[in-house]
Amino acid sequence: MRRALIAAGVIALGLIAAPAALAKTETAHAGNVTATFSFQGQLPNFHGLRLTITRGGAVAYDQPVVAKLCETLCWPGALTGGQPAVQVVDLEHTGDPDVVLELFSGGAHCCTVVQVFSFDPGTMTYVKTERNFGDPGTRVVDLQHNGHFEFLTADDSFAYRFTDYAASGLPIEILTFASGHFTDVTRSYPRLVAQDAAVWLKAFEGMAEGHYADSVGVIAAWAADEDLLGHVKLVNRYLSAQAKAGHLNAPFGAGGTKFVAALQKFLRRRGYLR
Template identity: 75%
Template sequence: MRRLLPTIAVAAVCLFGAPTALATTQTAHGGTVTATFTFEGKVPNFRGLHLTISRAGAVVYNQPVVAKFCGKLCWPGPLVGRRSAVQVVDLEHTGDPDIVLNLYSGGAHCCTLVQIFSFDAAANTYVKTERVFGDPDARIVNLRHDGRFEFLTADDAFAYRFTDYAASGLPIEILTYANGRFTDVTRSYPRLVAKDAAVWLKAFNGMARAGYPDSVGVIAAWAADEDLLGHSKLVTRYLAHQARAGHLNAPVGAGGAKFVAQLQKFLRRRGYLR
């Protein structure tokens, strides 16, 4: 499902004059564009995050990394998978690649941030767009193997919405980026949505032996996926049946028919249910 992205070189070197500090340099290339991301420290004490972008060897962007969500206190991301935090990718399919910088706000599991830098020829510099994805990771993928890239993530609006985070289900979300905006294209990938729905339904059914003690989070994600697929009547029937059977439970918050009513209202507001 992934397409190989431009080669990313990651190197760590000791910072001269400060033997206890570790400076890390991550560099990504795409065509004549080079992005260099540097920072010092390690979890949980990162500092000095900085991004430099050059075109054909000439530096056109050279700034400290600052985010609206975490200011200058962001961490380089992602924290797992040994992926570089910086990528050079033609997200907009224009032939002029964008720079993608992955950041993390710190904390147990939140939040993932992505900054995208697009070239402004008139100003001869890069313009930043920022999005907070929340709890889930956001991976750049090429789902149709056509050179057009998507962000594969999950809908963070479901985190904590009906139960605690650990028991929440976050349905699949697929976004594209162009002209400074993200567009939700999840409905264009029904096979992936159906696969995700099957995962949540399996998780729900797996709670049967324990008596469905905290089941509303995962069934909410299943309902969202099925509504995206146009199966709203199926969702309504199934939820009503499970409510009557006493299978829709939450340790805190609504369960049963009251949960179903809240869920349907939420899904309509979020655009899943039409």
């Protein structure tokens, strides 16, 4: 089953081949900003993670890497399809690039942590903003090819919500970053949302062969996408028909009309329904 942006593995960038005693360094730059991410070790034991940022050759930030979720025990990131662990990108479209560092907490279904470092001219150093993207991970992309960058991910709050992880559908989520905050802008990309909805609907319809066993996870993701598009009546009609037909099933928790009620409550709380 297709799950949005799920990390394929944790051995990207050849980390597993690095001798434990040797340091590995990744460098990225844009404009006058250069970021150097260094660490030692190999899977599953990394240590000595450090980030150094220079501006015009002068050091503006040089600190050990510490995250709330995994503290000093994080793994280098780059788990979402070959994206480097450190990037220098003008996220805020100000002409002054930010540094994006991706980390991984370890574990089968968790978690990608992203740290964004933004320059503060008042203190002449970098301020860190951290976000846990959970299991889906994220990619920094320029979706409109206009020099503005977004974080393309999926809504991890759907994982385990209505069924087990393997059968959960995670709807598309798109975020921007500015002034120390991530903002959900998924509604601004209706074409991508519609494409995602089509994927989940196809997955649901494909469950007919198995008599729609454990079907609530994928239809929940479809409903979320369609509600974002403003197709609330369509969603209500379709869910009602599928419940009546006995197609909304879960190995545990609510199915049928009880699932529909729980889903609508959840979608309203998460901002999909307005």
